[in-house]
Every structure is written in structure tokens, then in C-alpha cells.
Amino acid sequence: MSFIDILLSGQLLFAALLAGSLYGLVALGLNLVYGTMRMLNVAHGDIVMLGAYAAFVAYSALGIAPLYAMPLVALGGAGLGYLMYRTFFKRLLSSQRNGGGNRMEGNSLLLFFGLSIVIQNIMALAFSPNSQAYSYLDQVLHVGNVSMTGNRLLALAVAGGACLAVALFLRRSVTGLAMRALIERREAAYVVGVDVNRVQWLSFALGFGSAALAGALISMLEQFSPFVGFPLTIAGFIVIIMGGLGNLMAGLAAALLLGVIETYGVALTSATFRSVLLYGVFVLVLVLFPNGLLSRSAVARR
Structure with missing residues (x-):
């Protein structure tokens, strides 16, 4: 296959869109929690993994199709996100408000x-360290030359739809605008009367919910194990570094870009x-664009 054939391949374009949509959904919650609270959630990939196991148990043990x-x-x-916020992180955020802000990222990193x-x-004890997988909707469909x-x-439909829904929520709803205000100007959000505590637990809930949904989608496509979370966390961090930490819209665009780079790069070289x-x-x-490849400015949103 020539270079031009690779660039014009509908098969690769579909694969790139799928990878980018999944990366966007994985990174969305990671970016949301960091943007609103400056917390580095290195356990984010493990929430994705929990979502994969939840879909696996629902299908294999309860007979509930992943779609439902x-x-x-x-x-x-x-x-789970709401429970963890109320149990572990609300007090940590209170200490930030009372003068411990410089330690927030380090403390959250250790806790996560x-x-x-x-x-x-816990998951390794419950399910063994071995990989799990199941078959669902694995019949091949043909649309033109694309299989x-x-x-x-x-x-692709669910991940892309979920990312678009969250983007609209952040741009059109009052709560979404409050989240964006907290991301961009935290102290100003306090001044104008934003219910910061409510926005923070909603950010946790939305972030963990989107991660669990991504896990359910990934479980249909590939094998997973209790230790699959770390590579997913790294992929999420790559996306938000490319888009700029806390910049949600740029993060979604960066996820699609990363999907294109990965898919076409592997096609032009090899899977290794x-x-x-x-x-x-x-x-x-990190070296050439420390504020993010798609970041509009280097303004610190604190």
C-alpha cells in the first residue's frame, strides 16, 4: 500500500476516529477533575478498568448486554466519584482553601x-490477574470499502456522542458554565457566588462516570486485566498535555489528533x-509546547 493509499484509506480513518473518541472520553474526566480542583488523578485509568469489569460481569453473569x-x-x-469526593477529597480541598493550595497537586497525587x-x-483478588474478554456484536459490517x-x-457512536453531549453541557447549561468559571478563574468563581462545593462533586461524578463508560466500551473491543489502568491513565495525560491542562475543548480536539497520529503512524511503520x-x-x-499544543495562552487558571 502506497503512502497516498494509506492517507486516503477509509478503514484507517474509521480506526483513527474510534481511537480518538475513546481517548477523548478517557481524558475528559481526568481533565475535568484537574481543571476544577487541580487534582492529579493517577487512578483514573483504574476507574476505566472498573467500568470494563462492571460491563463484563453484567454480560457474563447477569445476561445484560453491554448496550443496556x-x-x-x-x-x-x-x-463512586461522589462517594470518593465526600469521603476522601472534600477535606483535602478545604485545606487548599485555607492556605494549602501549594500542596494540593502533590497530596492528591499521593492519595490517588x-x-x-x-x-x-482488590480486582486481582476478585477476578485473578489474568486478562478477561467477551464477544459482543462482533459480526463484520461493510460500508463501501470500509469493514x-x-x-x-x-x-464510536457512544464515545463520540458522550463527548459532544459533555461539550454542549459545558457550553449551554448553567452548571456547565459554572464548571468552566471554576476552571478559568477559581477565586473569581467564589466572588460571584458559584456554589463551588456542588460544582466540585459534580465534576468528580461526571469525571468518574465518563471513565466508567469508557471502560464499558473498551471491554467490548479488547482484553482487559486489573492492571490495564496505568496505560490508560498515561494516554489520558498525553491528551490533556497536548490540549493544555484544564482546557476541556482543546482536550477533545487533541484526543482526535492523537488517534490520527497513532493509527496512521502504526500503519506507516508497524504495531511495535x-x-x-x-x-x-x-x-x-512537553518540550516544544509546555502550555499545550492547542493552548491559546499560558495564563494560569488558579
């Missing part, structure tokens, strides 16, 4: 790291270069 289990998985993730280890080991499986088409491409992009953006 997805709303329940997302709600369960949102509930501990949670990550706990979650991984795709039903589960991949469903994953996938990690090299991802981490190479990460390092280059």
Missing part, C-alpha cells in the same frame, strides 16, 4: 496513587512502534 449496561455502569461510576494500588489488588465490526461502530509514537508525542509536546 452502559447507562448503569456510568451511573455507578458517577456514584494509593487508591490505584488498592483498586488494582467494521458492530461493537466498534457502537463504541505504537508506544514509541505515543510517548514520543508526549515528550515533544
Whole structure:
């Protein structure tokens, strides 16, 4: 296949859109929690992993198809986010408000790291460290010259639709505008009367819910294990570094760009270069565009 054939391949374009949509959904919650609260959630990929296992159990043990289990998985993730906010992180955020802001990122990093280890080991004890998988909507469909499986088409539709829905929510709803205000000007949000505590727990709930939904989608497409979370966390951080920390809209665009780079890069080289491409992009953006490849300015939103 020539270089031009690769660039014009509808098969690769579909794969790039799917990868970008999933990366966008994974990174969305990570970026939302960091943007509103300046917390580095290194356990985010483990929430994605929990969503994958929830869909697996619903399908294999309860007979609930992933398509119907997805709303329940997302709600369960949102509930877990709310519970974790009220249990662990509300007090940490209060200390930030009372003068501990300089320690917020470091303290949250340590707390999330501990949670990550706990979650991984609990899931390994419950399901064994071995990989799990199941078959769902794996029949091949043909649209022109593009071949795709039903589960991949469903994953693209749900992930893309969820990202668009969150983007509209942030731009059109009062609560979404309050979240954006907290991201861009935290102290000003306090001054104008934004209910910061409500916005923060909603950010946790939305972030964890979107991560769990991403896990349910990923579970239909590939194998997963209790230790799959770390690579997903790294992919999420690559996306938000490219888009600029806390910049949600740019993050979604960066996810699509990363999907294109990964898919076409692997097609032009080989699958063994996938990690090299991802981490190479990460390092280059950090060195050349420290405020984000798509960031409009270097203004610190604190």
C-alpha cells in the first residue's frame, strides 16, 4: 500500500476516529477533575478498568448486554466519584482553601496513587490477574470499502456522542458554565457566588462516570486485566498535555489528533512502534509546547 493509499484509506480513518473518541472520553474526566480542583488523578485509568469489569460481569453473569449496561455502569461510576469526593477529597480541598493550595497537586497525587494500588489488588483478588474478554456484536459490517465490526461502530457512536453531549453541557447549561468559571478563574468563581462545593462533586461524578463508560466500551473491543489502568491513565495525560491542562475543548480536539497520529503512524511503520509514537508525542509536546499544543495562552487558571 502506497503512502497516498494509506492517507486516503477509509478503514484507517474509521480506526483513527474510534481511537480518538475513546481517548477523548478517557481524558475528559481526568481533565475535568484537574481543571476544577487541580487534582492529579493517577487512578483514573483504574476507574476505566472498573467500568470494563462492571460491563463484563453484567454480560457474563447477569445476561445484560453491554448496550443496556452502559447507562448503569456510568451511573455507578458517577456514584463512586461522589462517594470518593465526600469521603476522601472534600477535606483535602478545604485545606487548599485555607492556605494549602501549594500542596494540593502533590497530596492528591499521593492519595490517588494509593487508591490505584488498592483498586488494582482488590480486582486481582476478585477476578485473578489474568486478562478477561467477551464477544459482543462482533459480526463484520461493510460500508463501501470500509469493514467494521458492530461493537466498534457502537463504541464510536457512544464515545463520540458522550463527548459532544459533555461539550454542549459545558457550553449551554448553567452548571456547565459554572464548571468552566471554576476552571478559568477559581477565586473569581467564589466572588460571584458559584456554589463551588456542588460544582466540585459534580465534576468528580461526571469525571468518574465518563471513565466508567469508557471502560464499558473498551471491554467490548479488547482484553482487559486489573492492571490495564496505568496505560490508560498515561494516554489520558498525553491528551490533556497536548490540549493544555484544564482546557476541556482543546482536550477533545487533541484526543482526535492523537488517534490520527497513532493509527496512521502504526500503519506507516508497524504495531511495535505504537508506544514509541505515543510517548514520543508526549515528550515533544512537553518540550516544544509546555502550555499545550492547542493552548491559546499560558495564563494560569488558579
